[in-house]
Amino acid sequence: MATIVEITEEKALQVKDFEFTYAGADAPSIQKLTMPIAKNSITALIGPSGCGKTTLLRSFNRMHDLYPGNKYEGEILFKDKNILTPKEDLINLRIQIGMIFQKPTAFPMSIADNVAYGMKLQGIKNKTELKDRVEKALTDAAIWKEVKDRLRHDASGLSGGQQQRLCIARAIAVEPEVLLFDEPTSALDPISTAGIEELVVELKERVSIIIVTHNMQQAARVSDYTGFMYMGELIELGRTEELFVTPKERLTEEYITGKFG
């Protein structure tokens, strides 16, 4: 059984006996996983490649549904409702639970249109409102100063780090409750990485954040809680400072001290 620290905050999400099986696979990639996610906090998911951390992350916004044959079992509670039911409104779910990907995913359109994309999907047509919220999102994503004179330019002209912040702006523009980060800095240089990390910490005042990372230092720097996963199971969930200094599980200790990985 996993060692799970008691979460004092309100919970943003609650994973209960969750199992996930990829299409065509014999065995589930995630087994009987139970895990609370604290509200307005940053929870980092760490673990060796193939441990299921990204698979778990992509379950929170039901990204696996894009490919046929994948199977969820158990529950993921969001606002006291299980989001894994077949009748869950995925569009509505994904508006509330946003995602930032490993590689920047700027759409082939202007910078302003990129940020406005999610809002337009929600039917916001008022030009002034769109303009104001684009500016606010870009400001919150700490990229407004760099792009304010070229909002109409194609987003592909931005650097990787700028594109990633643009994607964050696009995600926060629709005011989600939860943001999922899938190794958001693995394609970026150290300076851009530091910028994104700073931004993630600032964002937690407004959203609950789950971040998958290969980089343990990153988890230690930004997160409040850290979950260590191994072979499709949660081994330990603890307050970040405690988990890295005094891990309760032997496996966690071996992983963070570099004995395997």
Place this chain on the structure above:
Amino acid sequence: MTHTHKRILINKLVMTLSTLSAMIGISFLFWILYILVSNGVDALSWAIFTEEGAPPGYEDSGLKHALIGQLMIVGVATLVGVPLGILAGTYLSEYGQKSKLAETIRDISDIMMSAPSIVIGAFVYAVVVAPMGHFSGWAGSIALTIIMLPIILRTTDDMLQLVPSTLREAAFALGAPKYKVIIQVVYRGAKAGILTGILLGVARVAGETAPLLFTSFNDNFLNTDMMEPMASLTVTMYNYATSPYEDWQKLGWAAAFILSMFILSLNILGRLFIMKKKGR
């Protein structure tokens, strides 16, 4: 001779041979262009664009009928073939993906691309011209649409698949329904490629003669009724060029020149789109 000398010699030999072969290949292209331009420009005049066909010996004869017929036949084929091809390509890339049905359509479409165009003409003759009892512009357009369809379908499919799947996921992650993901994100990402496919598809059918010979047939005068036989640049060129009359032969050269320039510019335009896309 040392080993090194021998190697240098062989290297030079291979380089000379391959350069020579390349020169021979490209010299034909310039030869064709030279013959076309020297004969075609000579035959060009205003009357070509303002006058219709006339019996041999008349001064005021032109290709107006063939130009308009060509534009109408190819235009209708484009209007039908492009949306059909793009939608079918969209099905393959976005919905069918690697399914059996999609793979079968891809195979059939590849076979159709290499089918002799005269066979397609014969098919349209059998199912459209024969039942109607006469040649018509529509029949010509149908034949060209069938030839164009697999080209546009496959380029659309290929170009859509080049759009990274993470881009689709990112749009889904913002709560976009599938049709909006396709129209607003995937199409935009593949815009230049699809446009190139359209241009190359149009260029391909614009030069077809065989399928038009027994579908739209020909008309020496201007006709804009698609229900009737219609002139086209290609068939007109074939008729005039094989005639014994010198003034008709000149018109044939003019038709060849205009047609080549049209197709050449479509191809260059297509390449410019590709270059622009790569340049970004």
